[in-house]
Amino acid sequence: MLLDVHNLKVWFKTGDGQVNAVNGLSFSLDAHETLAIVGESGSGKSQTAFAILGLLARNGYASGSVRFKGKEILNRPAGELNRVRARQLAMVFQDPMTSLNPYMRIADQMTEVLQYHQSMSRQDALSESLRMLDAVQIPDAVSRINNYPHQFSGGMRQRVMIAMALLCRPEILIADEPTTALDMTVQRQILDLLASLRDEFGMAVILITHDMGIVAEFCESTLVMYGGRMMEAGGTETLFKSPLHPYTSGLLSAILSLDACHQDLPTIGGEPPLMTELPLGCPFHDRCDSVQSICRTTLPKMESIERRRYACHRPLAQPRNPP
Amino acid sequence: MFQFILRRLLIALPTLFILIAATFLLMHLAPGGPFTTEKPLPDEVMANLEAKYGLDEPLARQFGTYLFDLVTDFDFGPSFVFKDLSVRDIILQGFPVTLTYGFWAFIVAISVGIPLGVAAAVHQNSWLDYLAVGVSIGAQVLPNFVMAPILVLIFTLWLGWLPGGGWQGGQIEYVIMPVIALSTSFMASVARMTRSSMLEILHSNFIRTARAKGLNGTSVIWRHALKPAMLPVISFLGPVFVAMITGSMIIDYYFGTGGIGQFFTNAALSRDYGVMMGVTILVGTLTILFTTVVDILYAWIDPRIRY
Numbered sequence: 001m002l003l004d005v006h007n008l009k010v011w012f013k014t015g016d017g018q019v020n021a022v023n024g025l026s027f028s029l030d031a032h033e034t035l036a037i038v039g040e041s042g043s044g045k046s047q048t049a050f051a052i053l054g055l056l057a058r059n060g061y062a063s064g065s066v067r068f069k070g071k072e073i074l075n076r077p078a079g080e081l082n083r084v085r086a087r088q089l090a091m092v093f094q095d096p097m098t099s100l101n102p103y104m105r106i107a108d109q110m111t112e113v114l115q116y117h118q119s120m121s122r123q124d125a126l127s128e129s130l131r132m133l134d135a136v137q138i139p140d141a142v143s144r145i146n147n148y149p150h151q152f153s154g155g156m157r158q159r160v161m162i163a164m165a166l167l168c169r170p171e172i173l174i175a176d177e178p179t180t181a182l183d184m185t186v187q188r189q190i191l192d193l194l195a196s197l198r199d200e201f202g203m204a205v206i207l208i209t210h211d212m213g214i215v216a217e218f219c220e221s222t223l224v225m226y227g228g229r230m231m232e233a234g235g236t237e238t239l240f241k242s243p244l245h246p247y248t249s250g251l252l253s254a255i256l257s258l259d260a261c262h263q264d265l266p267t268i269g270g271e272p273p274l275m276t277e278l279p280l281g282c283p284f285h286d287r288c289d290s291v292q293s294i295c296r297t298t299l300p301k302m303e304s305i306e307r308r309r310y311a312c313h314r315p316l317a318q319p320r321n322p323p
Numbered sequence: 324m325f326q327f328i329l330r331r332l333l334i335a336l337p338t339l340f341i342l343i344a345a346t347f348l349l350m351h352l353a354p355g356g357p358f359t360t361e362k363p364l365p366d367e368v369m370a371n372l373e374a375k376y377g378l379d380e381p382l383a384r385q386f387g388t389y390l391f392d393l394v395t396d397f398d399f400g401p402s403f404v405f406k407d408l409s410v411r412d413i414i415l416q417g418f419p420v421t422l423t424y425g426f427w428a429f430i431v432a433i434s435v436g437i438p439l440g441v442a443a444a445v446h447q448n449s450w451l452d453y454l455a456v457g458v459s460i461g462a463q464v465l466p467n468f469v470m471a472p473i474l475v476l477i478f479t480l481w482l483g484w485l486p487g488g489g490w491q492g493g494q495i496e497y498v499i500m501p502v503i504a505l506s507t508s509f510m511a512s513v514a515r516m517t518r519s520s521m522l523e524i525l526h527s528n529f530i531r532t533a534r535a536k537g538l539n540g541t542s543v544i545w546r547h548a549l550k551p552a553m554l555p556v557i558s559f560l561g562p563v564f565v566a567m568i569t570g571s572m573i574i575d576y577y578f579g580t581g582g583i584g585q586f587f588t589n590a591a592l593s594r595d596y597g598v599m600m601g602v603t604i605l606v607g608t609l610t611i612l613f614t615t616v617v618d619i620l621y622a623w624i625d626p627r628i629r630y
């Protein structure tokens with residue numbers, strides 16, 4: 001097991017009280033595995049990733065446990081985290097337009113990673129960076145590397161971000177909605193690129209998205225999040241074929257009802273819950289079609305059958321018991 | 324970049340011309356002249372005086388002569404009050420003094436204010452932050468005209484460490500108090516501005532990227548955050564520079580340092596048009612020059628500004 005997240009909680013202290021972004025999330029990731037984390041906007045996907053890498057905002061706090069190869073990395077001092085970041089755990093962010101430093105040349109932003117982590121000379125770092133820009137298919141990398149971010153399009157910036165994240169050949173890449181901010185054709189290219197790089201470098205990938213189509217295509221396992229909690233998790237194929245949680249099935253039917261010009265937000269009636277007051281019971285109960293009275297009062301326990309896990313009082317299909 | 328600098332300097336020239344023309348016009352249109360006294364002079368004497376200083380000629384012509392002498396000779400004409408001094412003499416006498424303590428005050432304001440602001444931002448809500456914010460709020464309410472007498476009171480009258488005034492060719496003990504008096508409130512403004520812009524930058528996405536890259540805290544701040552955090556501070560430096568020059572009037576008044584401010588105040592009180600015009604034009608020119616430098620600096624830091 002490469003990464004083991006156990007009972008992760010993330011909360012923010014704000015002027016209006018505490019925002020509970022992640023509420024006891026557990027999952028694990030094996031070497032070479034590609035895991036999708038899906039859920040609507042605000043369900044706590046990004047904050048989960050940030051907590052793992054120690055990147056929470058100043059008012060953010062995390063508890064629980066995150067182990068990388070058995071070593072606890074949650075809430076460790078920065079000096080310790082910096083030996084894991086980029087080298088073993090790298091991240092590509094949601095918004096390529098603002099995630100690169102606009103005041104530095106691409107060359108400087110890339111080479112510093114290698115110079116810092118691998119004590120490379122500037123020359124070596126530069127040629128390695130060029131090789132990586134070639135790998136993410138940036139045309140004319142030799143001259144482009146001296147440009148500033150604003151001279152690149154969104155898709156190209158995301159390629160640069162990916163190249164930068166892969167410089168130290170990390171074992172895990174967390175890609176936080178790497179294509180949400182990009183237009184359709186570019187989305188496709190970036191995803192294909194990610195998939196081929198994953199195979200080439202043999203990385204494990206956590207792909208955060210709200211696009212079930214992407215999940216079906218790229219990820220062998222899926223974790224469905226809602227209100228900062230896991231609703232359901234398991235192998236993508238089984239989960240798609242027979243979703244247990246009404247929320248999962250809502251997400252799935254949302255993609256089926258969408259045509260070619262699809263949108264990110266699945267159409268499930270109602271709004272995600274406010275994260276300031278944790279609802280009693282299941283976080284999804286007020287939007288759920290098959291809601292029961294117990295759903296309003298008691299938080300469903302995590303059930304697990306074979307490789308599947310779900311938290312629902314009234315799962316849709318009866319999960320098959322092991323023979 | 325070189326072209327950009329050249330272009331910026333060329334744009335400054337017409338601004339400069341307008342400045343000179345406007346100063347000249349205002350001086351000459353203002354009612355009352357340099358020779359207006361409580362007891363009016365006899366007409367003949369007046370006419371003679373005006374002829375001597377060329378004030379009887381048409382305005383356009385006077386302006387032409389003035390501009391020509393200024394550009395070719397750095398000649399601002401005669402002083403209307405000091406018979407044996409030209410405006411140039413007065414400027415050359417006072418200006419180096421102002422420039423000396425102004426320069427040091429500027430350096431102190433920046434080199435104390437910026438690190439203070441950065442430290443406060445990096446350790447937001449720590450005792451260091453509160454101390455820095457406290458100090459800079461305290462310093463902000465101590466503009467030069469409050470600082471000057473306080474300094475004299477402490478360092479001259481109580482402690483007897485520093486002379487209470489004079490310049491003596493700029494010996495260090497004469498420079499210290501003017502510099503502190505002039506720089507304190509600007510140091511505070513620079514610190515507060517640095518703190519708030521640094522805080523904003525530290526919250527931005529690209530800083531999160533830098534942290535995700537596993538760089539240590541120092542290089543995140545100095546390599547990634549400092550430059551953009553400096554942008555608002557740099558644009559504030561233009562006004563600071565102007566305020567330093569105008570502050571010089573107070574400094575010269577309290578410390579008898581004999582800088583340009585002193586001459587300007589005297590000239591204004593005695594209607595010495597020559598000196599007033601000369602000083603105004605000089606200060607204006609420096610301001611334009613400084614703003615240009617600030618613009619160039621800005622463009623150098625922010626690659627998104629096209630030149």
Ligand SMILES: Nc1ncnc2c1ncn2[C@@H]1O[C@H](COP(=O)(O)OP(=O)(O)OP(=O)(O)O)[C@@H](O)[C@H]1O
Pocket residue numbers: 012013014019020021039040041042043044045046047048057059060094210275
């Ligand atoms: N600094 C912060 N202070 C307070 N609340 C925050 C802060 N950062 C995030 N949150 C809250 O945490 C919750 C989870 O946010 P998160 O960014 O993880 O959502 P997400 O699932 O990534 O959504 P999206 O798909 O829109 O990216 C949101 O309700 C958000 O408002």
Ligand SMILES: [Mg+2]
Pocket residue numbers: 045046047094176177
């Ligand atoms: Mg997100």
